[in-house]
Amino acid sequence: MSDLLDLTAAAAAERVRAKEIDPGELFEAYRERAAADELNAFTWVADGPPAEAPAADAALGGAPLAVKDLFCTEGVPSQSGSRILEGYRPPYTATVVARLHRAGAPLLGKTNQDEFAMGSSTENSGFGPVLNPWDRTRVPGGSSGGSAAAVAAGLAPWALGTDTGGSIRQPAALCGIVGLKPTYGACSRYGMIAFASSLDQAGPLTRDVTDAALLLGQMVGHDRRDSTSLEFPGELTLPSAEDLKGIRLGVPEELTGSEGGVEAGVRERFEATLRLAEQLGASVEPCRLPHAPHALSAYYLIAPAEASSNLARFDGVRYGLRVDGDADLLSMYERTRSQGFGAEVKRRIMLGTYALSSGYYEAYYGTAQKVRTKISEDFREAFEGFDFIVTPTSPWTAFELGSKTADPLAMYLNDFCTVPMSLAGIPAVSIPCGLSEGLPVGFQLAGPAFSEGRLLDVAYALEQAIGFDGSEARR
């Protein structure tokens, strides 16, 4: 049992294919761990292995998958962390979940998250907060906090999350695991309960970079059910780089200077990792992303605006909660939404509705979309001189439960280093780069659109040099 848990998903899959491990035993080992979850990482856990065993040569070898609650899974609760969808069991399954199932990663359970993915601590879940396995008085980050905590604590070999402004990368950083946000359009959004459609992307949360590459390789590709999805150019192979010779890393002053408020311990780990990169042969130079400091403002207009439109569907008519069904129609809508949504979701719906309302649209939403264009241009120019941009993933390590809930703006600052890449639609990965006062620190690498293969290769070389040990959180 403990042997199984020490294996990465890729290693377990390898042993299943070599017939050294029975996939049913692998599933059950994790199922028992997930069912005994004390972190509130899961909102639902499977009763047993899937009816149909994975094929003997399946790429993912039967390693069970934890899936963020907002992915629709047929017949299984899919609530997006919201009381308004309590008990909702969709009649269909999200494309990426179906693809991973076919590739040999059966559904282990659904993971807790901030309501509709709005948050950076998983404290906005309608089903209670998730605890960080490194320190249970602290948050795991968010919004994919349940997925991150589950993988870090060894309750699941790997997990699916979604990232709109940092919701895979930041919890991965705070839990000491790997989290990748792919290029916008690389993975189908079909069956993901939408937050902000122009930003949402599914991605892997894994114990190491190899697992992330393995899972991503089975997720990507065009889906006729999502017109924004694209065929992934080229093939994704498992990473193998041993050095970083000739790799040019850019460090944007705007995201690593005083403005982002990066903690001393985080800065120290970040700089130590830059030195390691240099030892591996990379060049490390400052670069400029002049509009990046405005990314957060643009994001907090664009994302709420899209959310206010996407969440209009939750009105007590087709699924989920209905309050005061004997009142008139309008009162039923208003009471259902007021009771079903939590405070942060209401705040963002209000902000988005305001930003889109008559007389304000151009000043807010229109301006934000122009800033977004400038941010994309900044990255394009930076990538002319650099292969990858690197920053700390989060300005700070895992913070105490309740310490930022009273101040929405302070919570939003979590996303300072992750939002620019989301707005530009480019891929970015967070890898653990050490501990600061016993808590994990994340190192973020971002590359041009569809550079995932090279990005993971560089992340892999760094990971080997860093030698981070996450086993403490799995005890």
Add this chain to the structure above:
Amino acid sequence: MLERAQVLHVARLARLELSDDEVERMADELSKVLDHIEKIRELDLRGVQPTSHVIDVAGVLRADEPEPSLPVEAVLASAPEPLEGGFGVPSPGPATA
């Protein structure tokens, strides 16, 4: 600072019923967030095209061929009030201002 009447107007547009406490808190919190966001309006963005799609795509139309959809019963299984093969809703009631 957002005024109470503005908050109530936006809440109405968003189909949210807010308590008096919520209206006050919302006015305060949204004002703070908007004050922070306002900074982007100082940028010189003359001649900049707004982003419409972050990755260039073209020709995404698929062939328009009929195919089976989900069975009606499966879709209605999670409805609060399935009614004669459709979604039951309360009466729109008297016109509201």
